Amino acid sequence: MLWRYTKTAAFYLLVAVIVLVSVFPFYYAILTSFKSGTALFEINYLPHHFSLDNYVSVLTTGVFVRNLGNSILVATSVVVLALFLAVTAAFALARVSFRGRGLLLMTILAVSMFPQIAVLAGLFELVRGFGLFNTPFALIFSYTIFTLPFTVWVLTTFMRDLPMEIEEAAIVDGASPWVIITKVFMPLMWPALVTTGLLAFIAAWNEFLFALTFTSSNETRTVPVAIALLSGASQYEIPWGRIMAASVIVTVPLVGLVLIFQRKIVQGLTAGGVKG
């Protein structure tokens, strides 16, 4: 009896620690973002001050709104482009047999293991060569390259498990490969598409190194870089309040997306799979 209570207690204690560790930084950021002036440097764990000054200042001075727009544009384009390419590639890799298919799959997996920094210089040359430097396309291009291997791999695995006979039924019904992909497979792959799309979005939204390297002006930056480069009134002042306000602003959409789609993912997974 006692042992069971201890076990339960230990379990919830562990959960509490995990929640605390993962949520506390964000909570503290929110707290800080509502403080102003010298209150910033007081340490307290419960809300004492409430002022929207930091938010107003972030959104009205400088080009933060523009940066936010860039981030949305880049991340959305990456998701759309990567999913389109990955779904079509996955169809070929999963359902069309051709010479060297296995090798190609392994290569794709291997490519996804390169660290960003290793290809930074080469990618920079490419971006310059294509004349994409300091445009959103530089980021869309490089993020898509980095997202694709994972996306293709996941979707290929998923598509391979879809029943062959459903595809054949569609062929007999006169469906072209494009119709099979869009009308038959995509609706069945909804959970996989949401998951991979969400991960691609988050990765693009948070990416820092490429964003810093491939853009040079304030107007073309995405938010992670913009936040890092926020500066105070003087060189010696770090505007913590505004940084925190900006961080909260960019985190909220992500949390929202995950909450919306999480329900969809769970729905998709519990709908009984794909059984003819």
Next chain:
Amino acid sequence: MSAGLKLKQVKKAYGSVQVLHGIDLDIKSGEFVVFVGPSGCGKSTLLRLIAGLEDITEGTLEIGDTVVNTLPPSKRGIAMVFQSYALYPHMTVYENMAFGLKLAKAAPGEQDRRVREAAEMLQITPYLDRLPKQLSGGQRQRVAIGRAIVRDPKVFLFDEPLSNLDAALRVATRLEIAKLHERMSDTTMIYVTHDQVEAMTLADRIVVLNYGVVEQVGTPMELYHRPDNLFVARFIGSPAMNIVSATITGTGAPATVQPETGSPVTINAEVAASYLDAKATFGVRPEDLTPTDGPGLFTGTVSIVEKLGEVTLVYLDTGLAEPITVKIDGDVEIAKGETLTVTAPTERLHLFDENGVAFPRVSLSRAAE
């Protein structure tokens, strides 16, 4: 709209593995043809070649006088019912059935009329708005058949459509398919199964396949009464035909053979003189054997008795390599250890040469001349 099929030396190989070795087949318009054979003999492969889901390696396939070797499935005028139903899980029954018409850009009114007509025919109208996962196995299979009917095919292809259903439902759906064939009398139907009863009851003609070769094509009764070879003789009929090795002792028509034990047997077969003293086998079906008091074909001890109700299966130890199976009336009392003599009418014996090929049969009247 109707069409026959002509297969000329159709071959299929996967890489270096030859699966079909030159199939010649003529299927008449409106005929119900069943492919049977043991697992792995190539029934599904042959059906998929006809459907266009696999490429033909060699030979030609004609549907209604047009060579269709390179035509995609949707242009061949076929419809296919799959073993696993293969319904689109995310579409309602209605959408499942209308999908092909929609892709063919049929007028919406026409689509609706055809879907409802097929649904009415199969009694699935109440389920039109449901998803496949909300249907029972039998209902799903009917939807799959409905989806095929809606396409108004010239040739209807079935690949073991009943094998996922339980026994009672299988019988019901089998009758359903038989009725369907009656109603769509000018639609050619090709049906793959390894269930003999389905084959015997549904088929106008049965094609028996073995290792990618056609063993025999004929009506169910032809296959049952006049198997061309040992394989067909053993494959058709349940329980399987009794096969006994023997030596040919009398040629001409009828012929005489001497089994390893027992007395000589006269068979209504025409055997050329050159076969004298050759090895042969003769066969007799369990249901053709009847107990007798006088001299008979086989005498032996009853080793196993299986009572199935209406009939009883008796296994006789006669000193031959295999026990002889006898199917007798279920009311007859018989016990293990008894001695039993059984006999069969001469015209119900089948004689095969050393290679398993049947000797030509002679009719009773001619044999008497």
